[in-house]
Amino acid sequence: MMSAQRVLLAPDKFKGSLTAPQVAAALAAGIMRVAPTAEIRQVPVADGGDGTVDAFVAAGWERVEVTATGPTGERSPASYAVRGTTAVIELAAVVGLVKLPGGRLDPLGASTEGLGIVIAHALDRGVTNIVLGLGGSASTDGGAGMLRALGARIIDHEGHELPTGGATLVRAAQLDRTGLHPRIAAADFTLACDVDNPLLGPTGAVAVYAPQKGATADELPILEAALSNWAKIVGREFAGTPGAGAAGGTGFGALAVLGAQVRSGIEVILELLDFPALLDGATLVVTGEGSLDTQSLHGKAPIGVCAVARKAGVPTVAAVGRALLTPAEIRAGGFTACYALADLEPSIADSIAYAAPLLERIGEQIAVDNLRN
Template sequence: MSRDSRRVVIAADKFKGSLSAAQVADALARGIGRVAPDTEIRQLPVADGGEGTVEAFLAAGWRRVALRAPGPTGVLVDTAYAVSGRAAVIELADVVGLAKLPEGHRDPLRTGTEGLGVVIAHALDHGARDLVVGLGGSATTDGGAGMLRALGLRVLDAAGADLPRGGAALVDADSIDHSGLHPALADARITLASDVDNPLLGPTGAVRTYSPQKGAGPRELAVLTAALENWAALLQPRPSATYADQPGAGAAGGAGFGAMAVLGARPRSGIDLVLDLIDFPARIADADLVITGEGSLDAQSLRGKAPLGVRSAAAAAGVPVTVVAGRILLGAEQLRAAGFSAAYALSELEADPARSMTRAAELLELVGARIGAALTSPSATVALVDPSYTSEF
């Protein structure tokens, strides 16, 4: 292949509810390849700590470790994490996430994060000491208590009995016993990868912001609020300990708080962490274009989700970035200010959201064809559905 050919890196996140990050990259690559067959295409799926985080590392060459662990209701589920040397990447969503709930089962008061603790313990038992835990997509609101119990912490009521699974039980939490914590935790470093900055408590906290998505109504919200307030007071009795107020403490139903307060975990932007660990700057150093995207590009995306992280890293390398999304709720000025050189929305090709999700692979291939045409001849246009649709700024 001559150097006159173009080099493109596709570093998109999943289109939630439709396609995985790898499937998004495949569809775009097919479209580009059909129109610009000499283009060198590198597929590098990314994630921001939620669903697809482990898959992103596996695509980058990390090794898969499979096991079974308790899901959010305690029923065993199949899960996996990624390892490279003494580093491990663990995805909460793949063990106690919403997708792991039994069909039709929503029980926000009693779902727990025990399975996440089981996976962390498994990684520690097999030599991992640098752990990244992705916190997106949880089905739980237990402040990380289940995770900590699986790692050896005892959470006791006033009579000295161990509390049952779930966030509601934390109303009765009276004391904790650290003596049985997994010994390898003393030598481990845990980093929390998340795309949210919510605190544990308050109007933007774990309960009010996310528990309604997990099936909580007004009564459940009141119970869980009281439970996490008690849990926070128990784990940080001194005014100087402010883990509950830290950005990201409210991630995954408060699992961020539990990990920070007991395990010494440190939060970090999920996408920035992923890009560092897969050596993203080196992988795009000679690229002519980076393509990124996610299912919905909106104001929340500008607060640090995958497309903005990819754009920032590419900008540092002097590589332009095109963004593709199922729908784009930002105006041209916002997109330009965010640093994107072009943007494509599948909603421009299929206005019906349900059909757009069903046809996402087909539509992405069409978008890829247009991008391929622009690569071979910047003045060229490819008619998609509406010939008047223009994505370049």
């Protein structure tokens, strides 16, 4: 007989396969088949990248719909999450790679303008605490588009406003801040960010991330020169701040003009979800993501969840698509066990296609191994 136990399901998404809420639901279905008396709470999480707004909506926050400009100018639906005077805005869902029409990359011309539109919408609602989830950006414009949508003007040497896109910033001569949204001054901005890249140089926004957005070897120097000039007129002292290079330099624009602070994405998300309180009375935590690897050890969601649970004395297991860490590394991360879809289905394509039923099987095994008297 199984005694009633409290299980907290706090997975991140399985990228390219299932959203975090879908992962949690599949695990719950499997656990319930083996341990029908278990009390299960589903609290999907994210680290600031894609899926962040969905995680907060699943936790009971209000979803606010807005129409915003995508990275290449097309208007499309977007949303953010609100509770009280706090808003969580996910860059990826507004101006990320997933918002490129037909997946067509535009490394020189893509913009963060839509992000500024969403921020302005939240400010107009009276929000005073804005968390920006940075990740998955399609542009390398140093946050210029975001600032333009918030009322700033970017002017060239002849007094004309520049068009959107990162490449045009090489001609920028002045950032006119006089028209900035009046509520910015009274708002606090937090960047939920898990990269520490500066804006410029060999570990900066262009060198590390622009190739992923389609920039060729010939285009990289163009973007680097543009961001260097942008830093000169906006605030070079912010260019070296860890996280300034996040999301194509959007971190820099937010630091220099919005007065933002950078924090670990998963730490911010767990704090806003009041995760320590959710652990009260829990006997097991299940977290996970698509790939548990060395990147995971640098502030990804499962490690963050495990750290908080470990502090509260609650054992944590991982349910993942594949585990590329050694058993010793998994234990060092704080997990008591790790269950991988790859162990059930070696084919990556089939593992992705049938992730939900495979996760249900993993849920069953987790219950067998961890929820016995």
